[in-house]
Amino acid sequence: MSQEMERVEFTREMKNDYTILVPNMLPVHFGFLLKVFEEYGYKLEILQNGGQAVVDAGLKYVHNDTCYPALLVIGQFMDALQSGKYDLHKTALLITQTGGGCRASNYIHLLRKALKKAGLDYMPVISLNLSGLEKNSGFQLTLPLLRKALAVLAYGDLLVLLHNQTMPYETVPGSSQKLLDRWVDRLTKQLSAGKGLNLKEVRENLNAISDEYAALPITPRCVTKVGVVGEIYVKYSPLGNNNLEAFLHGQDCEVMVPGVIGFMLFKVDNRLEDIKLYGGSRAKYTVINLLMQYLTRIEAAVMEAAKRHSRFVAPSAYQKVKKMVEPMIGYGCKMGEGWLLTAEMVELVESGYQNIVCAQPFGCLPNHIVGKGMIRKIKSLYPQANIVPIDYDPGATRVNQENRIKL
Template identity: 20%
Template sequence: MLPGTNGTAGDHPLKGKRIYIPPMAYGSARAFASAFRAIGLDAEPTPPSDHRTRELGARYTSGDECYPAKVTVGDFVKVLERPETDLGRVAFFMPTAQGPCRFGQYAPYLRHVLDANGWRDVEILSPTSQNAYAGLGSLAGPFVRTGWRALLCADLLQKLLLMRRPYEERRGDVEAAYEASLTDLCSTLEETPAEPPVQLQALKESMVRARGRFRKVATRAERAPLIGIVGEIFCRLNTFSNENLVQCLEGYGAEAWVSDLVEWIWYTNSEHFRKLKLTGRMWTAEALGAWVRKRVQKRDEHVLAEPFHEDFAGREEPDIYEILDCARPYLPREGAFGEMVLNVGKVVYLAKKGAAGIIDISPFTCMNGIVCEAIYPRISRDLGGIPIRNFYFDGTQSDLDRDLGVYMELARSYQTGSLASTR
């Protein structure tokens, strides 16, 4: 809650506006919107993407942008097209980042599109990863920790969904448990006072209730081939952009382990520390603040994940420095930056955790995906021939089902060979 406002946003500049959040991941967008509402600001995810999204994205982009830019621009323009939309009350949430990815240009490009088409009154809220997304102005204090906890919880619920859905006895039961748990999470965020200890306890109780819902769902004891999912963060998490690849995989009898959203936040934190060290600023107030933030975030993660200790046995998410260490023989962080490093490191980690194959989901022409694709053959050889396949998306994918079928044959063959070699 904002100081001195009894839980409302008071006279904050965003008060009276509606913040629209692009659904990088369905659950994360809903929870993140609730984090805004928890401090008295109106927020909601953009409406579900559809064919109109692609039409508008193509119309308002030049063709050189990557697919996530087209999807987000298309979804935002869909909001502006609605007759009931008050342009003066609209704010688009569009984070940004530094590094080689074109993601850093999304917010400036969106501003250009809006201004060029007469939507100058529409505001863009664009935090930066330079200081681990702390650049939210006066919102930082009350919002950053609530938003962080919202994303943590949403990732935990998605992990449960993906671990249990392939084995449900009755189709739809796990999805129902997930939706009920996500609604519970959003209500908890919005209705609980934002005092950190009170909020953390309430969110932990929400996670305990979620655990109970998922555990009540009848599941089969059999185990499916485990397929790790890495890649560009938007494409791998946004089901519209990746043509619902994960559920297609499940249709072929696989279980997917998808790299989560907060992995990127941990990475930006680690980069902040690396740059502080490089510039000789490790003994500064900025470094102290970064260290305190990391300790607080780690504690939040530990408390919220603790109810799932048994559920996630064997599926533990690695510490960010373990991912970076796994990447070092192939793509050391000192010589590369961004998702390419994370993807390479996570591929190695997932293979060591028993994955039968790895899929990299990226937008067509994505530099991170292209660099990784050049390195994957060496990683595959080093890891006993594990099949690693890049899937690129630009909205025109036509043979996904066929390609996944072929890929799953390779994954099953690798798994059979790996099991035989351990006997």
């Protein structure tokens, strides 16, 4: 029987009383996205379970030759479903499906295989994709929903950016985290009331966030500046990278992690290039181009907010970052994080973050090519760059990973 015939659709009727579980990758961003989806009648829950139990569940239900992010995402789902916390006949799962050459497009099939093995193959699995790969009558990405979801990514990007640039220097310990928590609470209430979603309100909130972070008292001191790049899941997910950011903060580092908006621009830009190269409808190109323009405006709002105060290092514009790697790697190299990963390393070095951790999960071949494979080239052009690739897999110990970073 084909995968399509076995697929359980998430129907309109299910939307009313099903809880949709979502794996946690971006703790701050996903909290905002949850509120946007709630506005459209979806009941989402971001999974918080972690630890060795998740890894063990992943190893039980996923072949260990599969890339590490798949093992963790599916392991987190299966561990949660077996916790006894959920009504398994009123639960659905949400997972992204990129549609590109990355094996992440197949996570959804691996997840369904795991559910079948556990006797849960009656459970709907929703594909979150912009490629029309799978459709569900009860879950639809409308243009208004998509625009709002993209807008709130700006909040997450700026909050994380300014928090990371403030915390190492805060005069009052914990003040940066408290401000972050206050803004998360404030924005969550706004989003629940249907506010803070249009571009004007987004700009106002971003500027206010910047002003309040700039008002926090700091004590300038010498710390080690460290950038983090890598495959998107292990780059952002504390579960995937063994709480890398927390470890670096504990080592007296200022951490810079490129935002999600740049990655979204990269993916949308690739769609436009594909249509130019291989053909496609004019209507599709127009819609994607409008999305590109909207994302560019959101990116500009984040940059402008960060630039309001000279003590913050603002992210570079996507188009500028794209030009940085023109002499190093072709734009056709776009599987996984593609040339963007290389570009982010260059941007970090040029922004003063010469020490870089390149997080590489087992099984992600594109990431190894555009990450570890480009280190020598980057160092030839930027001798001051100090880049260390760190492998993440079920057998890699946290102690060894942290010791490599310390070196």
